[in-house]
Amino acid sequence: MIHGNPFDLFRQECRAALVSAITKTFPSANIPIINLNKTPDIELGQLASSLSFELARKLDMKPSVVAEQLVEAIDKSRFDLIAKVSTAGAGYINFYVNFPRFSQLTLESVKNNDKSYGYIKTEKPVKIIVEHTSVNPLHPIHIGQARNPMIGDALACILKLRGHDVSTHYYIDDVGRQSSVVAYGYEKLGRPKPTEKSDLFVGKIYTVTCCISEINRLKKAKEQVITTQAVDDIAKIGKELDEWIAIADELKEKHSTLFEMLTIKISEDENPEEEINKLNRRYEDGEPVAKQLVREVSDLCLDGFRQTQAKISVTYDSWDWESDFVWSGQVTEIMNNLKASPFIYFKNGVWGFDADKVAKQLQLKPKLGMKENHEIPQLTLMRADGTTLYTTRDIAYSIWKFQCAEKVINVIGMEQSLAQLQLKLAMYALNYNKEADNFVHFAYNLVALPGYKMSSRRGHYITFDQVLDEAVERAYQEVCKRSPMFSEEEKRSIANFVGIGAVRYALIDVDPSKQVLFTWDRVLNFETNSAPYVQYTHARACSIIRKATDNTIAAPAYNLLAEKIEQEIILQLACFPDMFIEATEYLKPFMIADYVNMLADKFNTFYNAVSVIKAETLELSSTRLVLTDAVRTVLRNALALIGVVAPERM
């Protein structure tokens, strides 16, 4: 017998048993929702129901009596997988699985489904766009942002295996002042060829240009504000200026030549701020020279990104340029449509969007989980100079995405929650109701550095490349220490998938809503609860299987798997499809890391407790080999979901 989801089959039997027992014993009672929970310990059975408590209240009986009567009414002979039903505690009904049958069902299902075991297909496949990473092309991807591609890639992977038609998109945010800042600096330097990894190179130009122009701006602002004698403003600007001067000192030390050159070149302009703004305006207008310049520097940066993404095997189906939506007129069209709606206002020369009015008028607040009296801030859509703002352009982009898909998932930091909400409301305002309903902001908390905040503008960051390279180097040292017998080439290859795997795992492992403090220990963990631990376990299982091929072995006898740890492994294997469905439906890729670690844990306990190849009998050995093989398969299938290599040796 084979089944895609063995544990669910057992659960269905238990549920059916309860339903028929309730109808038989208490015909007058309405059948409550039947929740079956895992028991705290395998010795108490595998599934338990606490519905006697609820039923007892309605029937005015004692829970234990209700439980006893229900247990008596259950006809086990009607079910294949239920071995025993008993009452426990104050009124629990515990179901015990028939292990010989269940082990056979599970292990044969794993073996037969092999590479597709666990990947249960949805009944309602839809087209989904997962937009992720979308780091601005101004500086290298830093560790604060690195959770994004890892989560996004895992999400896309599980949704795809669930049967959805998934397409991954990278939104290139090349419109806006920041792009003009870096392009301005790049132009001033005479469009130099990168002398290092190109995103790193662009990042330096960005930070230095930003710093010089900020100081410039603040100095002017200070002069102006002094004449007004507004004490608070003077202090505020002074403080900001001091901060930037401190950053300038750091940068002068780190990139002295670059800093000097840019200082000289930028000082040639009377008003660099104005030059940057002009460039921004020209770019939005699609003026060819500006286009050429900004695209050139953005492309340089993107080249660097692609190298980083190749290291971690993350790819995108589509690279979407924000500027294309401006130039094509889509942004203007959206603006015009919005202007025609009753939710737009024009004040002091700027166009704004009244998000709160939409929510109120269309009664969206309860649906969006907000209190009625919570006022949603307004959103400026267009500057007085006619240029648009980021969220405005994102509205056009989002609507375009819905031309290609029914559902859109944006993996974007939670600090953008308000903007994402305003965007959603703008879609409702434009009558894209269904689309807005299917617009998901997958928010995650940033990785922070202990002590200071990461900031690309300020050049305060640890790059993702640094972390990946360090992880691979550390892994290499581990491999040399632990597996000196491998050739140099093999060691390098192992170090690569171990190091990268460790980083991927560490960034996925924690609930995305929680903030993570970056420490090297966290990402360079090669012990329990890490990718290398699971990889090692997989290699170990492979090794056993490799060595056991000499023995021609008897047919497995599933009733021999009687050790508690063996049964725990069977259950863990049987629950993999359940976990997959849950992780996919609730968009919780981190569950996979937890699951795979637990399975590895159990297998290692098993490995140390009993012998596979040298088991007491040939039959037992053969049966344990089937178990080992199933563990190997499921470890591999689970690791695949989070993009971690499952090696045969390491």
Next chain:
RNA sequence: GGGUCUGUAGCCUAGCACGGAUUAAGGUGUCGGCCUUCGAAGCCGGAGAUCGUGGGUUCAAAUCCCACCGGAUCCGCCA
């Protein structure tokens, strides 16, 4: 000031959507064991927690509700 997220042993994390078992689960660190036996990136054992605080709902609360406290973050003609 208002919104959102978050608070579980020294440290890191799971459990919270769907309330259930007098032992709240792992890891790390710490203390002590296990390599002539299938790979020690491993395993076994000890010590270590008023689940932020205070109320409420319930037969039952880490889990639901309310208030408060701490941390993060947002409330820009930034992105």
